[in-house]
Amino acid sequence: MFASLTITVPTTLSGLTINELLQNKWLLSSSVIEQLQREKRIVVDGHKHFDWKTYTVTDNSQIEISLPIPFDFPVVPTEFPLTILYEDEHVIIVNKTEGRLALAVDETSKNTLQNGVEAYLRSQEHPLFHAYTIHDLEQDISGAVIFAKHPLILNLLLHQLQQKQLYGVYWTKVDSVMEGTYGKIQASISEEHDEINAKGTKAITHYEIIKRDRAANTSILEITIDTAIKHQIRLHLDSIGYPIKEITIAGMKRPLLHLKELHFHHPFMDQFVKASTPIPFEFE
Numbered sequence: 001m002f003a004s005l006t007i008t009v010p011t012t013l014s015g016l017t018i019n020e021l022l023q024n025k026w027l028l029s030s031s032v033i034e035q036l037q038r039e040k041r042i043v044v045d046g047h048k049h050f051d052w053k054t055y056t057v058t059d060n061s062q063i064e065i066s067l068p069i070p071f072d073f074p075v076v077p078t079e080f081p082l083t084i085l086y087e088d089e090h091v092i093i094v095n096k097t098e099g100r101l102a103l104a105v106d107e108t109s110k111n112t113l114q115n116g117v118e119a120y121l122r123s124q125e126h127p128l129f130h131a132y133t134i135h136d137l138e139q140d141i142s143g144a145v146i147f148a149k150h151p152l153i154l155n156l157l158l159h160q161l162q163q164k165q166l167y168g169v170y171w172t173k174v175d176s177v178m179e180g181t182y183g184k185i186q187a188s189i190s191e192e193h194d195e196i197n198a199k200g201t202k203a204i205t206h207y208e209i210i211k212r213d214r215a216a217n218t219s220i221l222e223i224t225i226d227t228a229i230k231h232q233i234r235l236h237l238d239s240i241g242y243p244i245k246e247i248t249i250a251g252m253k254r255p256l257l258h259l260k261e262l263h264f265h266h267p268f269m270d271q272f273v274k275a276s277t278p279i280p281f282e283f284e
Contacts, residue, residue: 077119143259
């Protein structure tokens with residue numbers, strides 16, 4: 001069974017042929033496009049029959065694509081309050097609190113952020129909407145997490161993540177007063193041993209000093225990463241002598257590391273989107 005998804009073409013993409021739009025902008029392969037046309041699963045401005053290579057879209061053209069309904073999506077819906085930072089008909093970005101897993105481990109998971117987003121999306125009663133994962137965020141880190149609502153934008157956002165067009169901006173608080181303004185850390189990491197190791201995977205971290213507190217002997221840094229290796233930020237800052245400060249919550253130690261912003265280029269709106277989180281009080 002199939003369900004339809006309607007996309008309104010923005011002004012900036014007006015004038016493209018259907019082939020240019022689907023292949024170059026939405027990254028659909030020629031075989032997928034041919035299948036959509038052959039099975040009459042794409043309608044453009046009410047037309048099922050058109051020449052892909054010559055038919056051009058205009059401002060506010062309506063493109064309706066029928067996609068398979070995923071009846072066996074493996075995430076249990078669990079209702080709990082969500083802090084939604086950004087949402088449209090294609091993506092949702094929510095704020096994760098520290099201590100909660102971002103992604104469901106398997107079908108038995110019930111209390112992860114993904115479970116909560118899945119429950120919220122099912123309440124919208126669109127047969128294509130589910131909480132498709134783009135990236136993870138460690139359990140003891142708070143901040144923004146993005147989910148794709150359907151497979152069409154999932155592939156586009158995963159591609160952007162690989163191309164570093166979808167990226168995050170972190171804030172962290174480190175022990176000691178850091179001098180200077182900004183810097184770059186290049187040090188390979190052994191993912192197997194969770195340590196800096198010249199034979200490991202190349203990793204690059206950029207930082208900018210946002211605030212210094214000489215009385216408390218701490219600094220707040222803004223961080224971006226060119227690579228996404230587990231514990232990369234912690235290991236890199238440790239390696240230059242500025243460990244991330246930890247606080248204790250409910251008997252558990254938690255690093256002061258927060259994913260403050262997510263940036264991406266919206267492929268269907270053809271514009272850049274920035275979703276920002278509230279700053280935790282520990283950084284004020």
